[in-house]
Amino acid sequence: MDAQLKHTPLYDLHVKHGGKMVVFAGFAMPVQYDGMGVMKEHLHTREAAGLFDVSHMGQIFISGSIDPADALEKIIPSDLKNMKNGDMRYSVLLNNDGGIIDDLIVTRLSEHNFYIVINAARIAQDLPRLEQILTGDVIMQHDTSRILVALQGPKAETVLKDIFPEAANLTFMQAMEESVDGHDIIITRSGYTGEDGFEISLPHPMEGDYLHDILKHPDVKLIGLGARDSLRLEAGLCLYGHDLDDDVTPIEAGLNWVIQKNRREAADFAGATKILNQIENGTSMKRVGLLPDSRAPLREGVELFDEDKNKIGHITSGTFAPSLEKPVAMGYINRDFAKTGTIVNALLRGKLIPVTVSKMPFIESKTKKGA
Amino acid sequence: MADIYFTEDHEYIRVTGDTGTVGISEYAQNQLGDVVYVELPEVGEQFDQTDETCVVESVKVASEIYAPVSGEIIEVNEALSNSPSLVNDDPEGDGWIYKIKIHDDSELSGLKDEDEYQDYIDNLS
Structure with missing residues (x-):
């Protein structure tokens, strides 16, 4: 090294x-x-x-x-x-x-x-x-x-x-x-x-x-x-x-x-x-959580599109979530598409994959909150 | 006669007659970490040697799998769709990825045999 x-x-x-x-x-x-x-x-x-x-x-x-x-x-x-x-x-x-x-x-x-x-x-x-x-x-x-x-x-x-x-x-x-x-x-x-x-x-x-x-x-x-x-x-x-x-x-x-x-x-x-x-x-842009409808992780750099194939955002980090046994991601998206539950498309290796805008955290937070 | 050859990108091809079974080496699965998704090629697809055939994704990274030889995909390991971790558990056995009909077996001579591959990975780290 x-x-x-x-x-x-x-x-x-x-x-x-x-x-x-x-x-x-x-x-x-x-x-x-x-x-x-x-x-x-x-x-x-x-x-x-x-x-x-x-x-x-x-x-x-x-x-x-x-x-x-x-x-x-x-x-x-x-x-x-x-x-x-x-x-x-x-x-x-x-x-x-x-x-x-x-x-x-x-x-x-x-x-x-x-x-x-x-x-x-x-x-x-x-x-x-x-x-x-x-x-x-x-x-x-x-x-x-x-x-x-x-x-x-x-x-x-x-x-x-x-x-x-x-x-x-x-x-x-x-x-x-x-x-x-x-x-x-x-x-x-x-x-x-x-x-x-x-x-x-x-x-x-x-x-x-x-x-x-x-x-x-x-x-x-x-x-x-x-x-x-x-x-x-x-x-x-x-x-x-x-x-x-x-x-x-x-x-x-x-x-x-x-x-x-x-x-x-x-x-x-x-x-x-x-x-x-x-x-x-x-x-005009907002950071949101994204849940891909696929087993393939969507990672940083993957672009997001509306149904007319206009670019509306991009993923800034993503991985396969071990606790959820499915991919999760976050990224920036045009405000018109930022509402939770909105379905957009991600382009991965030439294929469009449906992605749902999601609330975060993806898991329940277990931090010990004060009174 | 069954023979196994390796590429410098850590694919292996196990040859039986004119069919090659392709996957990633033990060394490669260890480098990649937990495999969570394998994007399989489609049966009937044709590839030239070194073409990108499919993708193996671990938690951390996406890794392209290249064709060790030119040929046509004749079978894919559907078990990986539900159990991608077979690639980690048994990369050179149940974790195979696809079978390819070898078009030109002279391409095999440019690959590494088991001993040459072992020397190659010993010198990587």
Whole structure:
């Protein structure tokens, strides 16, 4: 494998467990593990618990003597000021045209301290954008010394509470910090699978004992990027660079809900004029779920047509959904065809395949919602 | 006499008389991962050597299957429609994809025999 490739601190663990390493965002990452494979890994996560190495993702800390929320809200359109300590929000980083530079998870650790997780492939774009808006003594640290793992699935809580009992008290999109030997461990109830689960960030190399304890549990298996993708697709979650990009606004992407009412009223974020206009008047294209009437998966790049063979959209990601035993996809479609239940045609290898516009998620979400 | 030959794209062709049974190698199924769909060719279709004949889809990727030799499709493995995972479980047995009537058996000499193919895949990784 290419010597230029970056390794996460868990590289040796993947190889030891038979990880089939592929290149992802400049990192050598396991796509699947010997003796398992995408299908089994996917189903195992939905039935028991899967452990994912996501240490390639960017972990950013932003802190100062003032609340960094004021600055961050200029380029992140969610209500960050009113987040309580330990609250998490899914949001987007915007360019000045309202296009999505990245999607991310923002966690407020304390009054003056945010923790943001960004996509590995977008670190080089996100950091300068964040740097631009920092004022006063607010500083940003991209911490590459920490690992990040996700433990996902119905058994995740049982497994994790033996190690971190208080983690069981978290509800979906809540975070806690735990200090061990002067090191800061961040545990969040969040994930990218539609299952209940946790993400755990801690400085390398202190993960060794914890991962050993998690992995020795009979319900836990290591899960690769292949199943991570099919799990997130079934859950209707976007993958940056496929379902989202610089030219797409959060409204076109159907992510209106990330912009809270007070932010719409204030209209003080990058691209606000365009975005508010789109909220008011709709967009010509919309992101929708798609259920193909075939066993053949419809993947990124497949085009969608109306009955008069006019092009009306395209698929941005698609796969065979192991839990549903049929293909699922998402893509962008002309607003006139975006209503759930509408049947359109996809062109695959010269044949037209009927596809039904569907609600997402495709599976029932099992996240542990708070009261 | 039955003989098996392989292509550099990891198809195999098992030859009995003038009929070749075509599928993907054990190495190929392992690289591809869980097969979820096989788009079979149609009986009667004619192909030249290296033409795209059909497609095998795994969860992750679509992979084209090329004709190891020129010929006419005389049978397809209908069992794959309901059980595409046969390609993973027994690629060189029950997971065969189609049978082709070989037009010119001299094309077989350009393919790899079992030992040559083994050397070829040993040098891939």
